[in-house]
Amino acid sequence: MSLAEWQTELVARVTAPGHALTGPGLALTRMLQRNWRYTRLTHALPLTMRALPAAARDQLLAEYCDTYPCVSFFPVHEARGFAGYLAGLRVQPPHVASIAALEVAMIDAFEAEVFGDAAAPRRGARGPLRLARGASRIRFSAPPEQVLAAALGGHELPPVDATDHELLVAPGIAGLARPPTADERRLLDACERGSADLVEPTTVAALLREQVLVCTA
Amino acid sequence: MRLTPPALGVGLSCASDEPALWEAVMGHLDYIEVTPEHLCRERIDGARRDMRYASDALAAMLARCAGLPIVVHGVELSIGSVSGWNAAYIDILDQLWSTRPFAWHSEHLGFLLAPGDAPGEVRYAGVPLPLPTTDEALDLVAPRAAALVQRYPVPFLLENGVHYLPDLPGARDEVEFLNALTERSGCDLLLDLFNFHCNAQNHGFDALEALSRLRLDRVVEIHVAGGVVHDGYLLDAHSGAVPPAVWPLVDHVVARAPRLAGITFEILDGAAERLGAAGMLEQIARARESWRLRPTFAHEVTRVAC
Numbered sequence: 042m043s044l045a046e047w048q049t050e051l052v053a054r055v056t057a058p059g060h061a062l063t064g065p066g067l068a069l070t071r072m073l074q075r076n077w078r079y080t081r082l083t084h085a086l087p088l089t090m091r092a093l094p095a096a097a098r099d100q101l102l103a104e105y106c107d108t109y110p111c112v113s114f115f116p117v118h119e120a121r122g123f124a125g126y127l128a129g130l131r132v133q134p135p136h137v138a139s140i141a142a143l144e145v146a147m148i149d150a151f152e153a154e155v156f157g158d159a160a161a162p163r164r165g166a167r168g169p170l171r172l173a174r175g176a177s178r179i180r181f182s183a184p185p186e187q188v189l190a191a192a193l194g195g196h197e198l199p200p201v202d203a204t205d206h207e208l209l210v211a212p213g214i215a216g217l218a219r220p221p222t223a224d225e226r227r228l229l230d231a232c233e234r235g236s237a238d239l240v241e242p243t244t245v246a247a248l249l250r251e252q253v254l255v256c257t258a
Numbered sequence: 259m260r261l262t263p264p265a266l267g268v269g270l271s272c273a274s275d276e277p278a279l280w281e282a283v284m285g286h287l288d289y290i291e292v293t294p295e296h297l298c299r300e301r302i303d304g305a306r307r308d309m310r311y312a313s314d315a316l317a318a319m320l321a322r323c324a325g326l327p328i329v330v331h332g333v334e335l336s337i338g339s340v341s342g343w344n345a346a347y348i349d350i351l352d353q354l355w356s357t358r359p360f361a362w363h364s365e366h367l368g369f370l371l372a373p374g375d376a377p378g379e380v381r382y383a384g385v386p387l388p389l390p391t392t393d394e395a396l397d398l399v400a401p402r403a404a405a406l407v408q409r410y411p412v413p414f415l416l417e418n419g420v421h422y423l424p425d426l427p428g429a430r431d432e433v434e435f436l437n438a439l440t441e442r443s444g445c446d447l448l449l450d451l452f453n454f455h456c457n458a459q460n461h462g463f464d465a466l467e468a469l470s471r472l473r474l475d476r477v478v479e480i481h482v483a484g485g486v487v488h489d490g491y492l493l494d495a496h497s498g499a500v501p502p503a504v505w506p507l508v509d510h511v512v513a514r515a516p517r518l519a520g521i522t523f524e525i526l527d528g529a530a531e532r533l534g535a536a537g538m539l540e541q542i543a544r545a546r547e548s549w550r551l552r553p554t555f556a557h558e559v560t561r562v563a564c
Contacts, residue, residue, distance in 0.1 A: 044394045045340040047427065048372035052383045066422035066460075069491055073422075074385040111384035113307075114334055114370075115300040155299045155312050 058107045075103075078111055082123055085116035085148065089123075089141040092192040094134050101127075117148050136188045136198050139181045143189075143218070146177035146210035153212045159252050168258020170232045170245065176211035176253045178221075178229060185220070213252035229253075260444065261413045263362045263478055263519040265552070266327055268545045270538075271481075274527035280322060282535035286542045289327040289361065291522050292319060294350045295334050305380055307346040309334075311353065320358055329479070329520065330354065330363035331448070337402050337416070338369035338389040341380045348409075355410055362478060362519070363406075364415035364448040367399070367439070388421035391428030391435035396442060403443035415478050416440075417448035420456045420494040432457065433471045440476040446517070447473075450481035451507045452494060452524075459492045465507055477515040480508060482545060483524040496526045498533055499541055508548045518552060521545045 042050070054060045055071050079102060083090050093101065109122045124141035127133065153159055153175025172178070181188055183199040185208050191198045207226065210218045221229065224244045232254065248254040267288030273296050274280070297315040301308045335347045351363065368388050374381045389395045399416075406414040418436060430438065440447060449472070458465035482505075484498035500523070512518060523541050530538060 042427075044390065044392065044398065045373050047390060048340055048369060048387075049374065049381070051387055051423075052372040052381050055383055055385065055387065056381070064424065065489060066424055066491070069422045069489060069493075070385060070387075073493070074383070077385055110381065112302060112382050113300060114295065115298075117299065118302065151312075152299045152301070155310050156301060156308075157310075 056110060074111065075106055078106055078119055081114075081116035081119040085120035086123065086141055086144045088189065088192040089127075089137060089144055091195055092134075092137050092140050092198060097134060101130075117145070117152065120145050120148060135201050136181065136183065136192075139179060139185075140188065140192055142177070143179045143185075143208060143210065146179055147217050149177060150175045150210050150212045150214075150217045153252070159212050168256050169235070170249075170254045171257055172229070172232070173211065173252045173255040176209070179208045179210060179218075181206040181208065209251075209253055211251050211253040213250060225253075261411065262517050263413050264327070265518070266329075266361060266520045268542055268549055269329065269520050269522040270542065271331060271522050271524040272527060272530045274530045275318070276527075276531055279530060279535055279538065283538050283542060284322075284326075286539060286546075287326060289329055289520060290323045291331050291524075292323070292328050292354075292360070293331050293333055294354050295332065295347070298350055300346070305378065307344060309346040309350045311350065316357070323358075327361045328358060329522075330360045331417075331522075332363065332365045333386075334370065335365045336368075336370040337365055338367065338395065338399050339371040339380075340369075340398065341371050341373045343402060344371065351409075359410075360412060362413040362415060362446075363410070364417055364479065365406075366419055367416040367436075368419045368421075386419060388419055388423060388426055389435075390426045391430040391432065395428070396435070396438055400439060400442035403439065403445040407444045413446045413478050415446045415448040417450050417481065418453055418457075420450075420453040422460060422491055424461060431463075431468070433468050437471075437473045440473055445476075446478040447476045448479045448481060449477045449511060449515075450483075450494075451504050451511065452481065452483040452485060452500065455501070455504050455507060456485060456492045456494050466510060469507065469510060474511060474515040475517060477511060478517055478519050480511060480515075480518065480521045481524050482508060482521065482541075484529075495529075496524050497529045498525070499537060500544070505544060505548065508545070509551055512548050512551045513553065516553070521549055 054067055055074055105123055105126045109126060112118045124145045127138040127141050158174040182201040183206065185206055187199045207221055208218050209221045224241060225248060228241065228244050269289040269291050270283060270287050271291035297311050297319055298309040299312055332347055334344050336344050366386055368386045370383050370386060372381050372383060403416060418432065436447060455465055482500045483496045484500050485493045485495045486497055523545055
């Protein structure tokens with residue numbers, strides 16, 4: 042067996058649940074790999090981990106690790122993968138996918154600055170608008186402040202209500218997140234549809250300044 | 259030319275941001291070991307990885323280390339990958355060198371990235387994996403290590419890893435492989451004596467006998483750490499105090515390694531906070547006891563010809 046074949050085989054055995062384990066040393070190595078993945082998730086998604094129902098947590102984490110490969114040492118990738126996994130669950134624990142999406146969005150907003158994505162809005166710029174890199178709209182099915190306070194305190198999460206709640210996350214927002222105004226929501230919806238007919242200059246200027254939106258022209 | 263680094267003394271490798279902890283230990287340290295990836299963020303675009311320093315994390319590290327030398331210990335190079343090493347790590351190492359030169363730099367002897375099933379696909383292992391001790395592995399790693407030896411005017415060290423896999427392919431044992439690698443590449447050794455102790459315990463060899471065969475003239479740095487026992491295996495967990503059985507190995511090597519430049523205590527951030535300042539100082543003091551066994555022939559900052 043060549044070195045390339047040996048490395049491919051060993052990584053498959055350590056990472057993929059379908060591969061047979063031969064011996065306790067390999068099982069231990071796989072367990073350590075899983076533990077590192079859990080540690081990265083706990084580091085990157087602390088509120089999500091607290092909010093997950095204890096009875097379901099281990100099973101969800103195991104199923105996620107069985108389904109999604111580990112791609113990096115850096116926790117953000119694991120966080121993004123797990124947030125996507127939670128969002129795709131047919132039966133979701135209430136609010137948890139929103140909390141995970143918010144935590145990932147906060148990391149993305151921070152990293153937009155690290156990677157120099159943020160560009161100062163050009164004066165008089167005209168053209169199609171879209172969400173800037175590092176900006177996100179996070180929907181909640183209860184008031185976000187109540188959901189987050191409960192998760193932080195380890196309390197029961199609030200009941201789901203019929204109202205559509207939202208937080209905006211972007212590198213230029215003080216504290217990185219805030220609720221959008223009604224005008225901003227209409228504008229952001231219009232941008233997502235690719236329509237500029239609702240563009241209102243004051244609202245656009247504020248969202249460009251906060252790096253929520255970017256002018257693509 | 260083989261580079262002999264300055265004899266620094268006792269250092270610490272710890273990612274804790276706890277100011278009180280650092281305040282308590284700083285006056286007892288001769289250097290700090292930095293892992294650049296801990297100061298970075300990463301983006302992945304297909305097969306391409308891009309790492310950048312988070313300016314606040316880099317500034318905090320530079321401020322903390324203002325009065326002390328730094329040495330670098332990377333984790334993400336994946337020097338033993340057939341699919342190629344992680345070039346993003348080299349980029350951040352270059353940037354760090356131009357910002358704050360280091361006394362030496364090191365990486366783990368092993369691999370994290372491996373070829374996938376599809377052409378061009380690369381898989382990430384998620385945990386450091388060992389290399390077999392074959393000629394093919396030696397042929398792969400030696401030129402890469404040699405390139406890193408040439409890259410900066412300071413030594414490059416490879417660290418012996420811990421692993422739990424019996425019967426790795428290859429006719430050599432770990433010591434024979436390390437000796438061959440340093441000889442072929444010109445790199446030096448970061449001898450992790452806790453890893454060495456773990457492998458001796460888990461795979462049933464005599465650590466002192468094995469050390470007696472290792473080229474100790476290539477050892478520039480020693481790592482010590484603590485671990486835990488799980489399912490009968492001793493695990494490298496950086497989770498606390500160094501086990502008593504490791505210190506005699508340290509004393510043995512210190513007395514016989516003419517180019518030794520530092521003994522580094524490694525501990526994870528959470529474990530450091532649990533061990534507390536008093537516990538950390540105890541470990542640092544014990545490392546200094548070993549450091550004092552260093553023979554009087556130890557070098558000052560010089561370059562010596564091979």
